Amino acid sequence: MKFLHTSDWHLGRSFHRVNMLGAQAAFVDHLVEAVREHEVDAVLVAGDVYDRAVPPLPAVELYDRALHRLADLGVPTVMISGNHDSARRLGVGAGLIGRAGIHLRTDPAGCADPVVLADVHGDVAFYGLPYLEPALVKDTFAAEKVSHEAVLGAAMDRIRADLAGRAPGTRSVVLAHAFVTGGQASDSERDIAVGGVEAVPACVFDGVDYAALGHLHGCQTINERVRYSGSPLAYSFSEAAHRKTMWLIDLGPAGEITAERIDTPVPRPLARLRGRLEDLLEDPAHTAHEDAWIEATLTD
Structure with a gap:
């Protein structure tokens, strides 16, 4: 199964007071064209769709156009909320929108309820794990303490339990929004530290075939199965050396990973x-x- 992994669109964000909406619209055009050109089976958006909880109207309109265009392609999209998004607002109408093939996963309690897609080799379960604010979800997951590692680990335990109950050979993908140990930060990300600790180890994602991460704005490979797509546009000068891309992932019949970087448009270097x-x-x-x-x- 072939899918595009992207994240951190930050619709509505400006660059040192320069409006970026035109550049963000050009990215959406590029995304739609890439879906066609590479004949992908799914699109993954790993959080921070918007730049703030209450985005400006032009950003909402661009988001709406993007969803309509992706739905018109007939290619399923799985999208989670990030720490910049309002999960409740982003998730409004998720049930109805899901009927059009746009699957919004913004409720932490539903993290073990996957979007199941199939190819000639069988099922692939896509688990959407939205950004987890430890203090708000500790009780939801009965986590031992208020920390990113504790709540993310507890959520992944639920996902692994659901996967264990599925047909043998079911492949799995997790979308998550977190700071994973080994990742390189930039100046344009909002701090998510709790008690001075924000990073979680990559081993928390053990047991799944691919973890599509969001939050860090540089495209990065933590290991073969755990990757950040990075933001499609630069939002700080600390990203001057970044190559902005999406991941094109080909998931083989036994969970093999083939990864290729697809460049995104650069409005201005x-x-x-x-x-x-x-x-x-x-x-x-x-x-x-x-x-x-x-x-x-x-x-x-």
């Missing part, structure tokens, strides 16, 4: 320069950055 003002303005070495957004550190 970023550059971080340092030097004397006169040199930055006149040195021909900087010609390549004339059309970039610049973060300049002046040493005069």
